[in-house]
Amino acid sequence: MRTIKLTLNGTSVSREIEDNRLLVEFLREDMKLTGTKESCGVGVCGACTVLLDGTPISACLALAVHADGRAVTTIEGIADGDRLHPLQESFLRHGGFQCGICTPGQILAAKALLDANPHPTRAEIQHWMMGNLCRCTGYYKIIESIAAAAGAE
Amino acid sequence: MVKAPDTLERADNSQGVRCRMVAASLSGKAVGQPVMRVDGIAKVTGRALYAGDVDLPDLLSGRCLRSPHPSARIVSINVGKAKALPGVRSVLTGADVPDTCYGRMCKDIPVLAKGVVRFVGEKVAAVAADTVEIAEAALELIDVEYAELPAVFSAEEAMRPTAPIIHPEAVEFVPGAAASIHGELSMYPPIPNVISRLRVRHGDAASALASAHKIFEHSFAVPSVHQGYIEPHTCLVAIGRDGLVDVWVANKGPHIARTHMAAAIGVQENRIRFNPVAIGGDFGGKGSLMDTLVCYYLARAAGRPVRMVMNSFEELTAGNPRHSASITLRTAVDPDARLLAIDARVIFNAGAYGGFVPVPTLHGGYGELAGAYRVPNCAIEVLRVYTNTVPCGHMRAPGAPQVTFAVESHIDMIAHALGLDPVEMRRRNAIAEGDLTPLGEKRRHLRCRETIDAGARAFGWDKPKSPGIGRGMSTYEHPPGNFGLSTVALTIGIDGRITLTLGSPDTGTGFHTIAAQLVAEHFAVSVDEVEIAQGDTLSSGFEAGASGQRLTTTIGQAIAAAADRMKQDLAALAAERLNCAPSDIGIGADGSFSAPGAMIDRRTLMGWAAERGKAPLTCQGENTPGRHSDRTSFVAHFAEVAVDRETGQVRLRRIVTAHDVGTVVNPITHQGQIEGGLIQAVGQAMSEQIVLKDGAVITAHLGDYKLPTAMDIAELETILLPGGGGTAPFSTTAIGEMSNVALPAAITNAVFDAVGVRLVELPISAEKVLEGLRAQASAA
Amino acid sequence: MVPFTYLEPASLDEALALLAEHGEDAKLIAGGTGLVNLMKQRLVRPDFVIGLRAIRALAGISEKDGLRIGALATIQSLEVSELVRRHAPLLAEACGHVATVRVRSMATLGGAMAHGDPNLDTPPALIAMDGQIVARTRRGERTIPVDRFFTGYFGTVLERDEIVTELLIPKQPAGSGTAFLKFLPATQDDYATVSVATRIALGADGTIREARVALGAAAMVPVRARMVEAALSGKASDEKTLGDAAPLVVDAIDPIADFRGSAEYKREMAVVHVRRALVEAAAKAKEAR
Structure with a gap:
């Protein structure tokens, strides 16, 4: 057991955890932030994408201790109160999701992209988003949602 | 890039005035509008509650020990050490659970293996513990001694007289589901390991073949693929002090699943409650109870609620993927390349258990065989066969992608052999008004040729192309489903707001949003005024759930019935308030009620009614299942590929998909169904395959089982031909299973066009293409 | 876990x-x-x-007789680093092909070496650049050429008590061009069916002064195709010469058959991609001159 301190969605958090706790377990079970999903468990599908100091990572492969001293952003942390993040708004408007299970990961990955590259080309969007699998949409509307959000900014 | 219908009012020549009236009567507020999804905000904020997000006090984690052998006798199981591990709350083996087997039709799936295992991945023992880690550690402490038995992996081998019999005991099955099958069905016929044999005949194929101008025979193979939903199978079971069994499960049809669970565990249906949760993708794969029964027995043994989540290894090795199939087609043509007869033999490998599907055989295995073509004589035999491999289930248009790959390759091969352009071959044989389907059914309003033409035009089929580039096409037809009961309850509250209570989750297709739009349309209000409530199985009426692209049609009928009743009740209320006869009441475009010289809006009316104890108002509505739909839809796909002659690599460059559609309720979700289905088909065509080695799945995680990514999609143009329609209210039809079926053949046909290599097996692999090129070179 | x-x-x-x-x-x-x-x-x-994440000495990228890359540098940071793009474009390119942005953001170059997986993209790139691995124990430090680092399937020369501290990329020869090809016939997020990294340095007369050819996913370890390199030394850099040398790669590799291809197919693809990578590297080298 050890204590980790991190900034979680802008708020300081201090928690005692097992050494082998995965970040996805810490978020979903200890912090009850179930917007972060777990699916493939091997870092491929992207359902568990969260931002660590602004960088997208697989929470299913990250040790929770590695979040110690750092900032973690989950889907619960990107809206401004009741005001949705422009990407959330854009995914809604352009049908960038269907079943919704991959959506938190898609939106966080897209946020990291637009933070680093506010006006990506379509090819840059595809390359960056390649790691976030979606079985419902065929990706077209996800790419459209991100491109529209980038245009709106 | 969607070319939408010009306008919904656009005249439909064959339907004339009727259709125009329906379209013109739309309010412009709901049906036809790109409204945002009713579950949208919950999903983009991460607040949507899926089964895995449900938290309960004292919740335990359940895990299963699975068989490493494809066929073995269980000599002994010792769970002593596992039970002694601190934190372990219950351990079960086959000996601890009843003998009842589960199945949606064939009752052949034990809760836990009883004495034998029949595939690698079969559940042998289960543990509930305080944490997943403890449960997994406990699994390692369970000693199982197996005596290996002969195993058989291919369906053809399993049917041989010497094959090991996988289910030697008679399997009980519910005959009900077989009743709707037309043709000659035998369940468990006297052929080794065969679950079902269906023979469907129309005309006299044998005579036609015997006297034909030319006969073509080709064989095809399609491997098993996984539904690929991102949410794995998940369930929670909690047994209350009063004995009420609460279930949260990723299942698309909770009412049916509840009935099956009640039968399996011997608890009355009204003592089991399936609670509403969001579903993270279904694609046909989430119709079963999967781990729910073992989860129930673990919860009962532990006296605490239990959650079970299949990890992705379990999903790929022991989910219920699409059946693999081998298909042989023999077709007779006349000198004008007209199809005279088709003789088809389709063999589906069902894996070790048949109970994951609710039907005797896969409907797509025969129902749409050559459905887009005029074939006067047809003889089809479909076999479903047990093997010692992963039990298979349903996946989006069950059976159809396998059979359509064969038919649409076969037609292309015949066209090339006859020196005919593939589009011309299809146009010449396309079913048209007045023709019977190959199975002898009558359908109206057939627009196959128009759909092909619209696609070919947009694609530029006749335009010149560069070397190494190939173009191919394929078609498919399928009617909307009109089977299974849909029940809804419509409530108008004292504030005038409308709530629709449904008994089934939105698996992701947008069906809750479609339902809200249909309700809003009936009352000429905006969708914002309609609330969708997904009830649990005790509080909601029966809903058969997503299946066979039925929901817009069936729930549309149920909503229309409820809305009609509601309008009558409201008119009666308004008449009472306005002191006139109900027949004098008119409903305005804004939903208000008027009588000569008086008017009242819905909210005021309901407030008035509430004071008199007459509100809220609730009306039930049901559909009329089983009524034969004589309308169908067509799709034509066009694909362009580039083939690298040195590596065999095929790049999919461009897709044009043309759809014969009815009223589009929501252009966003409609297009979403098309795009998502197409890319699933791209996966089946280009990269997906459950690979077995000695009966064990070796593509056992998403690093090795390759789903298409955002980099694997092609330039896409969608053409919608407006004016089609079904028998459903507002002239809607179905889209859910239209785009995912036929595309693979368009791609392999394009590969043939590019380099002359014919692929008769999926998926396309660069290596196979290169082998084909080599064979060509050595033949030359 | x-x-x-x-x-x-x-x-x-x-x-x-x-x-x-x-x-x-x-x-x-x-x-x-x-x-x-x-x-x-x-x-x-x-x-x-x-x-290792708190160890400052393992972080950072610096330029000193080439590049010194701390073992903890992430793949993503190397893909976008201006220093790496300028001095070791082959590494930046290979890093851009590694899995997905999430894996690139977590995985480190030192980790990719120590892991010993023959299917990874970065080892062949480092081999083709004459990269070296600095490893340390309490007994001292040693420098190991990357092409001698891997000993078997997921096996390396590292001792139990040894830590990879740095990756060294020497100053690349003047007039050199490089190429990295990852053959992905199924989907774009996959292990390579075969990957090839090449570097060609041209002399003043336009002949090949020195060639480097390394492959991933072609054997139990990342391999260097020395026979191809030797065959090209001093030769003209035309497509025919490059194409004639490429088949020599088959002696250097021993691919494993799996669902990404048969061993025979992978051998053939190695030849095709070695040739293509050599042609691309030679073209870039000509541009660089």
């Missing part, structure tokens, strides 16, 4: 001491994309996991 005790040394010396103390029972963790997967599948069960 298997249970373990996590230790997080603040300095390299402390890490070396911990590793020396726990030896067989310990595993080092940097990005974790390799180790955590193995521990989740219960295939690796260390009692102690030693986290």
Whole structure:
């Protein structure tokens, strides 16, 4: 057991955890932030994408201790109160999701992209988003949602 | 890039005035509008509650020990050490659970293996513990001694007289589901390991073949693929002090699943409650109870609620993927390349258990065989066969992608052999008004040729192309489903707001949003005024759930019935308030009620009614299942590929998909169904395959089982031909299973066009293409 | 996930001491994309996991007689680093092909070496650039050429108590061009069916002064195709010459048959991609002159 301190969605958090706790377990079970999903468990599908100091990572492969001293952003942390993040708004408007299970990961990955590259080309969007699998949409509307959000900014 | 219908009012020549009236009567507020999804905000904020997000006090984690052998006798199981591990709350083996087997039709799936295992991945023992880690550690402490038995992996081998019999005991099955099958069905016929044999005949194929101008025979193979939903199978079971069994499960049809669970565990249906949760993708794969029964027995043994989540290894090795199939087609043509007869033999490998599907055989295995073509004589035999491999289930248009790959390759091969352009071959044989389907059914309003033409035009089929580039096409037809009961309850509250209570989750297709739009349309209000409530199985009426692209049609009928009743009740209320006869009441475009010289809006009316104890108002509505739909839809796909002659690599460059559609309720979700289905088909065509080695799945995680990514999609143009329609209210039809079926053949046909290599097996692999090129070179 | 005790040394010396103390029972963790997967599948069960992330000495990229890259540099940081793009464009290119942005953001270059997976994209790139690995124990430090680092399937020359500290990329020869090809016939997020990294340096007369050819996913270890290199030395850099040398790669490789291809197919694809990579590198070298 050890204590980790991190900034979680802008708020300081201090928690005692097992050494082998995965970040996805810490978020979903200890912090009850179930917007972060777990699916493939091997870092491929992207359902568990969260931002660590602004960088997208697989929470299913990250040790929770590695979040110690750092900032973690989950889907619960990107809206401004009741005001949705422009990407959330854009995914809604352009049908960038269907079943919704991959959506938190898609939106966080897209946020990291637009933070680093506010006006990506379509090819840059595809390359960056390649790691976030979606079985419902065929990706077209996800790419459209991100491109529209980038245009709106 | 969607070319939408010009306008919904656009005249439909064959339907004339009727259709125009329906379209013109739309309010412009709901049906036809790109409204945002009713579950949208919950999903983009991460607040949507899926089964895995449900938290309960004292919740335990359940895990299963699975068989490493494809066929073995269980000599002994010792769970002593596992039970002694601190934190372990219950351990079960086959000996601890009843003998009842589960199945949606064939009752052949034990809760836990009883004495034998029949595939690698079969559940042998289960543990509930305080944490997943403890449960997994406990699994390692369970000693199982197996005596290996002969195993058989291919369906053809399993049917041989010497094959090991996988289910030697008679399997009980519910005959009900077989009743709707037309043709000659035998369940468990006297052929080794065969679950079902269906023979469907129309005309006299044998005579036609015997006297034909030319006969073509080709064989095809399609491997098993996984539904690929991102949410794995998940369930929670909690047994209350009063004995009420609460279930949260990723299942698309909770009412049916509840009935099956009640039968399996011997608890009355009204003592089991399936609670509403969001579903993270279904694609046909989430119709079963999967781990729910073992989860129930673990919860009962532990006296605490239990959650079970299949990890992705379990999903790929022991989910219920699409059946693999081998298909042989023999077709007779006349000198004008007209199809005279088709003789088809389709063999589906069902894996070790048949109970994951609710039907005797896969409907797509025969129902749409050559459905887009005029074939006067047809003889089809479909076999479903047990093997010692992963039990298979349903996946989006069950059976159809396998059979359509064969038919649409076969037609292309015949066209090339006859020196005919593939589009011309299809146009010449396309079913048209007045023709019977190959199975002898009558359908109206057939627009196959128009759909092909619209696609070919947009694609530029006749335009010149560069070397190494190939173009191919394929078609498919399928009617909307009109089977299974849909029940809804419509409530108008004292504030005038409308709530629709449904008994089934939105698996992701947008069906809750479609339902809200249909309700809003009936009352000429905006969708914002309609609330969708997904009830649990005790509080909601029966809903058969997503299946066979039925929901817009069936729930549309149920909503229309409820809305009609509601309008009558409201008119009666308004008449009472306005002191006139109900027949004098008119409903305005804004939903208000008027009588000569008086008017009242819905909210005021309901407030008035509430004071008199007459509100809220609730009306039930049901559909009329089983009524034969004589309308169908067509799709034509066009694909362009580039083939690298040195590596065999095929790049999919461009897709044009043309759809014969009815009223589009929501252009966003409609297009979403098309795009998502197409890319699933791209996966089946280009990269997906459950690979077995000695009966064990070796593509056992998403690093090795390759789903298409955002980099694997092609330039896409969608053409919608407006004016089609079904028998459903507002002239809607179905889209859910239209785009995912036929595309693979368009791609392999394009590969043939590019380099002359014919692929008769999926998926396309660069290596196979290169082998084909080599064979060509050595033949030359 | 298997249970373990996590230790997080603040300095390299402390890490070396911990590793020396726990030896067989310990595993080092940097990005974790390799180790955590193995521990989740219960295939690796260390009692102690030693986290390197706090060790400053292992971070950073600097230019000094080439590039010195701290073992903890992430793949993503290398893909976008201006220094790397300028001095080792082949590495930046290879990094851009690694898995997905999430894996690139977590995985480190030192970790990719120590993991010993023959299917990775970065080892062939480092081999083609004459890269070296600096590793340290409490007994001292050694420098190992990357092409001698891998000993077998997931095996390296690293001792139990040894830590990869730095990757060295010498100043690349003047007039050289490079290419990295990752053959992905199924989907774009996959292990390579075969990957090839090449570097060609041209002399003043336009002949090949020196060639480097390395492959991933072509054997039990990342390999260097010395026969191809030797055959090209001093030769013209035309397509015919390059194409004639490419088939010599088959003696250097021993591909494993799997669902990404038969061994025979992978051998053929190695030849095709070696040729294509050589042609691309030669064209870039001509441009660079």
